[in-house]
Amino acid sequence: MEETKNLELKKTLTPFHLWVIGVGIVISGNYFGWNFGLADSGYVGMLIATAIMGIMYLFMCLGISELATALPHAGGPYSFARRAMGPLAGYLTGIGVILEYFIAAPIIAIGIGAYISFLFPAVNTIVAAAVMYVFFMIVHIIGIKEYATLEAILVFVALALLVLMYFVGLPEIKIEKLLGTGDTPLIPNGFKGIWGALPYAMWLFLAIEMLPMLSEETRDPKKDMPKGIISGIVTLLILSVSTTTVAIGLGGIEYMSTASDPLPAAVAAAFGNTYWLAQLLASVGLVGLIASFSGVILAYSRQIFALSRAGYLPPVLATLHKTRRTPYLAITLPGIIGLILVVLFNPDDLILISTFGALVSYISMNLSVIILRKKEPNLPRTYKTPLYPFTSIISLILAVISIFASVFANITFFMISIGIFVVAIIYYFAWARYRINKDAPEERVHEENIAVGDTNAL
Template sequence: MSQTATTSPVQAEGKKKLHKVAGPLLLWGIGVGAVISGDYYGWNAGLGLTGYWGYLIAIAIMGLLYAGLSTVIGELSAAVPHAGGAYAYVRTALGRVWGYLAGVSVLLEFVFAPVAVALTVGAYVQVLFPDVPILVSAAVLYIGSTVVHLLGAGNSMKIEFVFTAVAVIGLIVFMVIGAPKMSLDNLNAYSGGAILPNGIGGLWATLPLAAWFFFAIESLPMAAEETKNPAKDIPKALVMAFLTLAVVGIGTLTVAAGVGGSDFPGAAAPLTVALSNVVGSQTWIVPVIASFSLAALVASFHAIVIAYSRQTFALSRAGYLPAWLSKLNKHHAPIGSLVVPGVVGFVFVVLGATILPDAIPVLVTLSVLVAAVSYMLMMAAALVLRKKRPELHRPYKARGGRVTMWIALILAGVLIPAALVSFPLAFVIAAITVAAFMAYYFAVGRKRVGNYTAEEELALTDHALTEEA
């Protein structure tokens, strides 16, 4: 092999590859784990907005959105199996600028979402250990998760699977205990028996809360380059994860609402309140549910760290962000992509714990807003690729084809104004942050981004090396 071949920039990029360690089970742990904390907190306010029956409609609408997303992302990830996820799909279909916007939207989604999770972890730790400050718990969570990820994807994914399994078991235990005490009267109590007690407006405002039962499942394809057989395993894991989340989400909502409680919609720890209505104020309830809740929160946080680090890594490797962010350590973990977003996230934890009012719902709304932008761009990319790249190898095809893509695109668009009903501050923060990223791109990034994605160059390099061998 010639010296030129061994030192070319494209082959140099080949060193920035992630290890393939994941199969469908570990991927399921990421997909479910990223979302599972949403069953333990945050969603219950919707019962006060639209009642139980209206909430079921809201879950059905958001379930349709995320079912569509899951099957379409399955097609995209099988055809474009790279760590960039949304960025890689959208850039392949729509070009550099739109790809960058999709990547930035996903990055912001996964930087802000774990801030809300970290604040909630701090609150639950105080339930068990009242003297531990929220910021201390959050700092331990950020540092601990980052260190585990720096030790390599294999170990971090196995730990993620364990926490996810514990969290799912916790929900099953909750449903088994609560189900015998359910009643139709309790389900009707939140709405006076009406389907939509507050009309379309109440249903509209509940949509972002219903999305919380599925939100962040799209983090799963971020592990594409670390998947042994992405063309088969990612679509399979996405379907498995969606079905799991749909079952436990509807079950949790139904059992919690079915055991009653007028204070339930405003409860910070809804499952604890619900169980209290079943077994009374026995001392075991709070620590048991708090422990399961912590497992769910850690699972979500840990999975989302995978997502933001891989998105940062992909954008850096492509030239959109500084090159040092995609530097790998000896365990093939992206150092800067793990540390920098973590530091930024913790700054917002400090702001949320000290001066930002309504920090958690604002952060949740902000995450949903930018996520919806990435959803629309991914669906547009899928439609364009179906039309302009029919020859593209698609080992897995989305169920429902273009119809599913259009439905998911429209529902994602509906989610944006719905998320703005109660917390317009989220839109202000999102607009300022996205504008800053776009300004960086036009000032610096576009000069470094080539005509081909780094992933495409790596594929060409692999092909060339195979041919030479």
């Protein structure tokens, strides 16, 4: 028990910090990526896809807000599934979360490196990405509060740029650029176009679900977690509709569907390449990418820390810095491996593995809300999911639909994703299940619950 106590994280976060981190880890999705689904979907199709994904994320956030108050542990998704469906389901959920963020981190880093290299051609992309990694790994090792302060600055700059674009661009929107001319179909490929746009619409919300992993670092998670999670997803819902509408209304569907930097491109299409806002978005817009990158490092390190503390992964990865109380090995080692992966493989393909891992965890978390309501109706919940079970069931169905959509994106990497989970299962049965630490908070609570049940049965 004393050994496990020495692996507890420092409590410093407030609802404001949670909102900052939640919005910050996602906000780069407004700056790039979402527009690549436009060719097949058009504006209306993208709006529908965004609404579908927005509903999935909103309803999931309502559910995980309940779970975060009942099970306020660093394991987050892993701890929810562990309690609801047992150790194997918890472990595989954790693997899905790690895949999501572990793969996403170096991909975003390469994007940042390419952006810096564009602004400063003498700087090599890989070198710039490596510098970003080193800097933010140091920030995270120093402490969560210090990181949250820096993240707040990045988020407010990124938000200010978006609001500025809305303010300047909204009066200049052209209806024909949104809806096309009279003989142009509103949704170029109908239902197939909407289906194809779903993975891109996910980028406007992907990663908000990481907030429960900060429960152990939140001052009062039973009250603060729902405030942080729900305020974050509501902010992202507003941004998603505003960004897509203004950007497409300025740049047009055809032009925007291939733009690697959609926001500066949209403003430049309407006002010219030399317009001050286009220049500002092209340079300062980099902070949105940096905000998300730093949040992704936080996410993968906390899930690896929790699984390692519980014995599913090598315990050395749960080692905390003696004075800062941060999991420095869970921060640095995956970062080094992730950067190597991006050098060796195509980031566009790796991102499919990241999305697959995310959707596995979404399915598991929605199932956990439903199962725990039936299995443990008396579990203390300071917040309960509104309109339950409707909200959790709808989010679950949409997550299942989305995971099958990834089959059509690239069947090879879909099978690679399946293969990763097969290897993870073999590893679990060959090694991990014999080394589970029952003193870890996520495991200890479960064992105590079993003991109470046995006593009641007697």
